[in-house]
Amino acid sequence: MRLRNCSGNIARLRNAAAVAVICVGAMAGLAAAQGGQLRFCLHNEPKTFNPQQVDDDAAASIRYLTGGVLIRLNRQTQRLEAELAESWKISKDGREISFKLRSGITFSDGTPFTAEDVAYTMQQLMDPALHSPTGDSFRSGTGKVEARVISPTQISIQFPAEVAGLDRLFDQVAILSQNSPKKEMAVLGPFMVADYKPGATVLLQRNPNYWKKDEQGRRLPYLDSILLNIQTNHDVEMLQFKRGELDLINTLDSEYFDKLAATSPQVVHDAGPSLDSEQLWFNEVAKAPIPPYKREWFRSADFRRAISESINREDLSRIVYHGHAQPAMGPFSPANKFWFNASLKPPVYSPDAALKALAADGFRLENGTLKDKSGNAVEFSIITNAGNKARERMAVLIQDDLQKIGIHVNVVTLDFPSLIERMTQSFDYDAIILGLTNVDLDPNEEMNVWLSSAANHQWNPQQKTPETDWEAEIDRFMRAQASSSDPKKRKAAFDRVQEIVVEEQPFIFLINKNALSAVSARVHGAAPVILSPQTFWNAERLTVSGN
Amino acid sequence: MHSLRWKIAGHALSLLATVLLGGLLSATLVRLAPGFDTDERVLDPHLNAASVQALENARHRDDNIFYFYCSYLSRAAHGDLGNSVALGQPVRVLLRERIPLTVRLLGIGLGLSWILASTLALTAAWLRLSIYDAMTTVVSGGLLCLPAAVLALLSVLWNVPGSIAIALIVFPHTYRYARNLLVKVYSRPHILAARARGLGEARILFWHVVPTVMPQMLALAGVSVSMAIGAAIPVEALCGLPGIGELAWQAALARDLPLLVNITVLVTLVTLLANSSADVIGSMFRRQEA
Secondary structure, three states: OHHHHHHHHHHHHHHHHHHHHHHHHHHHHHHHHOOOEEEEEEOOOOOOOOHHHOOOHHHHHHHHHHOOOOEEEOOOOOOEEEOOEEEEEEOOOOOEEEEEEOOOOEOOOOOEOOHHHHHHHHHHHOOHHHOOHHHHHHOOOOOOOEEEEEEOOEEEEEOOOOOOOHHHHHHHOOOOOOOOOOHHHOOOOOEEEEEEEOOOEEEEEEOOOOOOEOOOOOEOOOOOEEEEEEOOOHHHHHHHHHOOOOOEEOOOOHHHHHHHHHHOOOOEEEEEEEEEEEEEEEOOOOOOOOOHHHHHHHOOHHHHHHHHHHOOHHHHHHHHOOOOEEEOOOOOOOOOOOOOOOOOOOOOOOHHHHHHHHHHOOOEEEOOEEEOOOOOEOEEEEEEEOOOHHHHHHHHHHHHHHHOOOOEEEEEEEOHHHHHHHHHHHOOOOEEEEEEOOOOOOHHHHHHHHOOOOOOOOOOOOOOOOOOHHHHHHHHHHHHHHOOOOHHHHHHHHHHHHHHHHHHOOEEEEEEEEEEEEEOOOEEOOOOOOOOOOOOOOHHHOEEOOO | OHHHHHHHHHHHHHHHHHHHHHHHHHHHHHHHOOOOOOOHHHHOOOOOHHHHHHHHHHHHOOOOHHHHHHHHHHHHHOOOOOEOOOOOOEHHHHHHHHHHHHHHHHHHHHHHHHHHHHHHHHHHHHHOOHHHHHHHHHHHHHHHHOOHHHHHHHHHHOOOOHHHHHHHHHHHHHHHHHHHHHHHHHOOHHHHHHHHOOOOHHHHHHHHHHHHHHHHHHHHHHHHHHHHHHHHHHHHHHHOOOOHHHHHHHHHHOOOHHHHHHHHHHHHHHHHHHHHHHHHHHHHHHHHHO
């Protein structure tokens, strides 16, 4: 017994010593890893450092790294977390949100943070002359947004009408200082802009007044600085990463991913299907300068469903994306955990079923050419943006797939401004392949896509009244989900929208790309996710070794 | 001297007219380009109808090209070059930030190409060896066949400065002309006679060859500046160098009318100044020689 006790003590001592060694080692490692500079690329010049005027990816990345927000969407768990607000509450009618703010926080220049700053931020953001995408997301009805300061740490914001998913929208609202002479350059986020060399680099330095601490009580962020290279050329970015001049590539295409994986499999990350989708749609605009018989095809749901059934999405994923994409089921990717309608069936590839459906609609196959009931050969062109290799390849594969059911497709590539002009102004096109980049989880952000009166209702925009019954139904359900603050009711409404879209195929969803990224072995703590910013969403906790 | 003044005045007038015409032509071409009056931002689903309308109105402001150009000239006369539509910054700031890099790139590139071309051309004229001629012809011919974009991509791949790519793009043009010129001059009877009398190569070069070839070489120098500027666009765009060439590429893709017009005016001005200067200095040499 004694002996057992003694051996137990020795074992305990040994374990304690081992734990101590691990702790000391880990702390030493962390201490060694603290500081340093993280380097990665922005793919365009940031148009602004004012977080309220952000409308491009580069500026959005800088806003994410420098802006302090009241509520942050955790990119990993897809849940909202309290940041500058200790807690918040939304009124039952969904028109008011009250925040209890953290106290003792200062901006990067030392100016204290109070509820007055939140009121000032909202007042600036909701200025109609600003035309801010972030501000527009809050506009649910006509009337003013009122911010009522209750105390230095309490504020209530009232909206003229119910705003669906109101708390989530604050993830994009970086708080400005009302009193700082530095204006928008005084920030509450982990980093602050220290230097900007136009066309070349943006240097972010650690915000010395950042309020967050880690579990051990150390101040965040760990990094000293982040150097953002402005680099529009992805080939150069890839070369710089290979040479060790960059630490992250936030979004990789599948070709680069496989090249990197072949030489350094430990640096590439495939986080699975992202929220982004690629889709094809036909021109259903009444005034479009296309022959009436083509408009009749494009407006037929049977025709669209047949085209959808004739496209081999597995091939698109395998050949174009090297397996780093999944066949798309509908408007939302399964990656959107809450909003995806799990009852949707995966798309079926069946050219025979497509031909049968077309035959029922009056189409017939003559000498390998599909003809409509008036004898017109079924032929159309697909346009997409030049330079996007994946879309160009998808168009060619679709051309090949449709040839099997007697449809002749011409593939045309245009530069982006020309494509937008055809898509939004002249409507001079048959079909388009483009992608939808979803940065937000909530369907309310897509009101301007699904409402028949919206400008981004691409297949037939800005309808005065819905031209089809199913579009009227989508309008009704989209409005229903937007006017409810009950998540269950909203989900039920949007589930129905997804079912209608899959049934009517106004967008023929092709694939959901996987979120591919690369993280150098120098970087510690990175956990790439599907939501933007994929690799540096937890930048305040990243460390780099070797510099 | 009087005629030289007239020549300079004539050059200045034609320069001004060409710059103005170049600017107008550029503005007209951009205005007529498909997609001129569209803005990628209208596809942002977050924007409401009023914001989309505001974006469209901003684009339609420059619909009347003559009105745009007249107001541009009037503002430019007061030092205001307008604002870039795509980058949202004053054009004057954008140009000021990017000119130094392009000047450095072109300066080093042109310098290297001229040192290489003149050294090889002079050696070819001195040696008159068919094997040497064949080798340099193959090298310069090979470089001449390579598109500027390929050389730019190779410079990215091999991590070579962009100025080397510029030098290699301009080199074959200057080398072939300089070599033919020097060989021709070294074959002239008075040079042969000077050599026969035992004059040193340096004396022959600086007293007899340089004054003869200088007007043509200066003209070639003027042309090589425009060649280098043309090469700067693919080199900067592909190498990711933030200079005027890369700015021009971005502006063209975004149909950024104010930026493109200013860059066109700037490039036209530099090209014409280089050519006019070469012409005026060349005519001074010719007069001295006469």
